[in-house]
Amino acid sequence: MRLAELSERSGVPTATIKYYLREGLLEPGRQLNATTAEYDEEHLRRLRLVRAMIHIARVPVATVREVLGHVDDDSLGRTMRLGAALWALPQVPEPDAEDEHVVRARLEVDRLLETVGWSNAQALVTISPAYRSLVVAVATFRRLGYDWSPELIASYARLMHQAAVLDLDFMDTHPSEAEKVETAVAGAIFVEPVLQALHRLAQEEESARRYGFE
Incomplete structure (x- = not known):
């Protein structure tokens, strides 16, 4: 699918998709020529997740990038991959050890x-x-x-x-x-x-x- 269709199916404006691409939150599409790229169902699935994390859960863009980096890190086993992704989400501060x-x-x-x-x-x-x-x-x-x-x-x-x-x-x-x-x-x-x-x-x-x- 082209960018316009990706935008239509996801409900995410094309300008926002381009921003996510620049920020590394979404993998580039397959380049068809100098100005056109093609996207697939994986792009659509990831785009919906990114949109929800940022606009519904209010997760900062930098944190989303870190979380997705762990999601895509196939050098890790599943437990560590899952743990790293979840631990990158916003957490409570370290408690006072002397309390x-x-x-x-x-x-x-x-x-x-x-x-x-x-x-x-x-x-x-x-x-x-x-x-x-x-x-x-x-x-x-x-x-x-x-x-x-x-x-x-x-x-x-x-x-x-x-x-x-x-x-x-x-x-x-x-x-x-x-x-x-x-x-x-x-x-x-x-x-x-x-x-x-x-x-x-x-x-x-x-x-x-x-x-x-x-």
């Missing part, structure tokens, strides 16, 4: 990983942004004075493992390595709000079952 709540939360999270048998996650604790996010969340909860038991957190962790199985099962239905990692990146950005919404709807449903509408 007493952070120190206790870090120990609690380490015990949690051991309890649920996430040995691979334990091996990544020094570099995984997800680990850092969990420590910050637990520390904040403790700072507010909530007594969230380790058993309850472990129960949530097991539910999230079931969600992760569904995520990767879906990811594996895609043919190429780049598409698999793209799907995981899209899931991290766009499926997590779905999970949050389902969680809140489930709370509302359970509340109505237990207590009625009075």
Whole structure:
């Protein structure tokens, strides 16, 4: 397809597509002559992802470029490729290592990983942004004075493992390595709000079952 058709099918203006091409967010098309290039379905798929990351998720262009660089890095195995792409997304800042709540939360999270048998996650604790996010969340909860038991957190962790199985099962239905990692990146950005919404709807449903509408 030519640029005009790519624009029409994606809903992205041609000027924006040209900008994405200049910024390295989209691979150049196959050059037909000095002024015309041809694009394919892979360009269309990637263009839609880039557009959504920038205009819906508000991910900065430089971050999108970094994420997609990891998506396309076929020198990495799938786990590292996926991890690098996800870790490049905006993350929470490093917590204060001397904060007493952070120190206790870090120990609690380490015990949690051991309890649920996430040995691979334990091996990544020094570099995984997800680990850092969990420590910050637990520390904040403790700072507010909530007594969230380790058993309850472990129960949530097991539910999230079931969600992760569904995520990767879906990811594996895609043919190429780049598409698999793209799907995981899209899931991290766009499926997590779905999970949050389902969680809140489930709370509302359970509340109505237990207590009625009075």
